[in-house]
Amino acid sequence: MAAPDQGRVAAAGRLARAVPIPAGAGMARMLVERNYRSFRRTWVIIASGFFEPVFFLFAMGVGIGSLVGDVETEGRLVPYVVFVAPALLAASAMNGAVFDSTTNVFFKLKYAKLYDSVLATPLGPRDVALGEIAWALLRGLVYSAAFLAVAALAGAVTSPLALLAVPAATLIGWAFASIGMAATTYMRTWADFDYVQLAILPMFLFSATFFPLETYPAALQGVVQATPLFHGVAMVRDLMLGQVGPDLLVHVAYLVVLGLVGTAWTARRIERLLLR
Amino acid sequence: MIRARGLVKAFDDFTAVDGIDVEVRPGEAFGFLGPNGAGKSSTMRMIGCVSPPTAGELTVLGMDPRTDGPRIRAGLGVVPQRDSLDEELTVEENIWVYGRYFGLPRRLVRERAAELLEFAQLTDRARSVVEPLSGGMKRRLTIARALVNSPRILLLDEPTTGLDPQARHVLWDRLFRLKREGVTLVLTTHYMDEAEQLCDRLVVMDHGRIVAEGSPSALIAQHSTREVLELRFDTADHAAHLGGVEGVADRVEVLPDRLLLYTPDGEAAQSELHRRGLEPLSALVRRSTLEDVFLHLTGRTLVD
Numbered sequence A: 001m002a003a004p005d006q007g008r009v010a011a012a013g014r015l016a017r018a019v020p021i022p023a024g025a026g027m028a029r030m031l032v033e034r035n036y037r038s039f040r041r042t043w044v045i046i047a048s049g050f051f052e053p054v055f056f057l058f059a060m061g062v063g064i065g066s067l068v069g070d071v072e073t074e075g076r077l078v079p080y081v082v083f084v085a086p087a088l089l090a091a092s093a094m095n096g097a098v099f100d101s102t103t104n105v106f107f108k109l110k111y112a113k114l115y116d117s118v119l120a121t122p123l124g125p126r127d128v129a130l131g132e133i134a135w136a137l138l139r140g141l142v143y144s145a146a147f148l149a150v151a152a153l154a155g156a157v158t159s160p161l162a163l164l165a166v167p168a169a170t171l172i173g174w175a176f177a178s179i180g181m182a183a184t185t186y187m188r189t190w191a192d193f194d195y196v197q198l199a200i201l202p203m204f205l206f207s208a209t210f211f212p213l214e215t216y217p218a219a220l221q222g223v224v225q226a227t228p229l230f231h232g233v234a235m236v237r238d239l240m241l242g243q244v245g246p247d248l249l250v251h252v253a254y255l256v257v258l259g260l261v262g263t264a265w266t267a268r269r270i271e272r273l274l275l276r
Numbered sequence B: 001m002i003r004a005r006g007l008v009k010a011f012d013d014f015t016a017v018d019g020i021d022v023e024v025r026p027g028e029a030f031g032f033l034g035p036n037g038a039g040k041s042s043t044m045r046m047i048g049c050v051s052p053p054t055a056g057e058l059t060v061l062g063m064d065p066r067t068d069g070p071r072i073r074a075g076l077g078v079v080p081q082r083d084s085l086d087e088e089l090t091v092e093e094n095i096w097v098y099g100r101y102f103g104l105p106r107r108l109v110r111e112r113a114a115e116l117l118e119f120a121q122l123t124d125r126a127r128s129v130v131e132p133l134s135g136g137m138k139r140r141l142t143i144a145r146a147l148v149n150s151p152r153i154l155l156l157d158e159p160t161t162g163l164d165p166q167a168r169h170v171l172w173d174r175l176f177r178l179k180r181e182g183v184t185l186v187l188t189t190h191y192m193d194e195a196e197q198l199c200d201r202l203v204v205m206d207h208g209r210i211v212a213e214g215s216p217s218a219l220i221a222q223h224s225t226r227e228v229l230e231l232r233f234d235t236a237d238h239a240a241h242l243g244g245v246e247g248v249a250d251r252v253e254v255l256p257d258r259l260l261l262y263t264p265d266g267e268a269a270q271s272e273l274h275r276r277g278l279e280p281l282s283a284l285v286r287r288s289t290l291e292d293v294f295l296h297l298t299g300r301t302l303v304d
């Protein structure tokens, strides 16, 4: 084995002793590389991840938008497609991340037993968690960028700040991928995935995605504001409309905390499940 | 290379490995022999740093698995009991990707993969996916993959279970070659012929404990006689014939389908039975094996 690798592995060992989080060798990217290799053979899926939000954009934004006319958001009147495009971007970041980190990970965990062989190498549970979550993000990043380009063509982008919506969507992806993967470690059968849908679908529809927060009854506004997707949608919308205020920090902080908790929790669960 | 003192592995309230002492020296082939559930795999997983010991001391390559897991694993090759190949990748990609997990540069990994596929006689299948390979091919690929990091210790958990005799011999041959190259082999098996063929030293495990230790020939010399006379009678209960063979051998074991007479001289015992007018359906003299050692130590047969 080459000398620099031993150095790296040794440093990882010292880090593992110093920090009370599950061990890793700092080589999560190797798992990303592995996923890329296997993904090249199933590239068709890339199409669905891209087309879904684009179809929604034309059906809801352009189609229904022509009936709805303008909507008021943050004290400003904008065409419906401008209102809904950020929400679709945020929601597709969520959907993609959840899909990657639940279905795909469950298969690898329970059937392919992929991580059993990965953990026999220097990689540790932290590398598995980081690698899988990073992979979900990378794919999400590609989809978000492509969606933004289409949204711009459809006239739904009004501010150059919209470029920041791509990293923002990646942040949303991180939060949902990490929580989704942690949840996956508790699943026993494919039937358990119905619970995921049960959590995702109402969020998709009712996080001020398709209509503004003000249209919800006062009692429900608080509930809506507590969901992670609400913060994701609000963050992306602020950026795409170019209306950035201190609220943005709240949204970012909420999602960062979710991502950190989810990642640590996932690593801990992988350790519990596989290293016993 | 590996040193265990009072090593224990407990799952909830069940103790799978119950305080074993083991010492594996550089360059040797060391075996764990034992029946199903003896605790062989649990021990291998602790050595492979994927299962934390419940109690006791363990050092592998001079390091402590509790704190230096990644560094130890970097020097190990692991062949688990169940093949865990990456079925979404091709044969050669399995080796490339696995080598990358060890942080090896891409170019090196490709070179090694070519050599290892040659070694595993899989070169012509390099680009096929893993799924349709035969059991023996998958096993060879798993072993080839485990060698990508040029490990100092190769851990093999039942390397030949499920293989036909020819495939087993091919595998044994590969393992001999590795041993000659200085790789330390640690393997588990419940085949005594495999243990006799491959192991310089072995321990016999039962119920999580070590019941005997030594080289195959020393174990046989110590715990069995030189020869065994196997007798089959036309009867439902072989124990009924115990009286008839009394005094003929040093020791007699009763199995459901035969009697085993332990004696230094099988021929002599056979003529004595003949003189007594005893007429078994069949009588066979053979050399003692590790199976007999196991039977003597535990009162049970190895392969059930």
Ligand SMILES: Nc1ncnc2c1ncn2[C@@H]1O[C@H](COP(=O)(O)OP(=O)(O)OP(=O)(O)O)[C@@H](O)[C@H]1O
Residues within 6 Å of the ligand: A276, B011, B014, B015, B016, B034, B035, B036, B037, B038, B039, B040, B041, B042, B043, B081, B190
């Ligand atoms: N993860 C686990 N949780 C609970 N019990 C376990 C676990 N792994 C192993 N055991 C138990 O520990 C005992 C020893 O198992 P182990 O796999 O080490 O045996 P083995 O000697 O490898 O047997 P085999 O020849 O069947 O592979 C068994 O009774 C098994 O049920």
Ligand SMILES: [Mg+2]
Residues within 6 Å of the ligand: B040, B041, B042, B081, B157
């Ligand atoms: Mg086993």
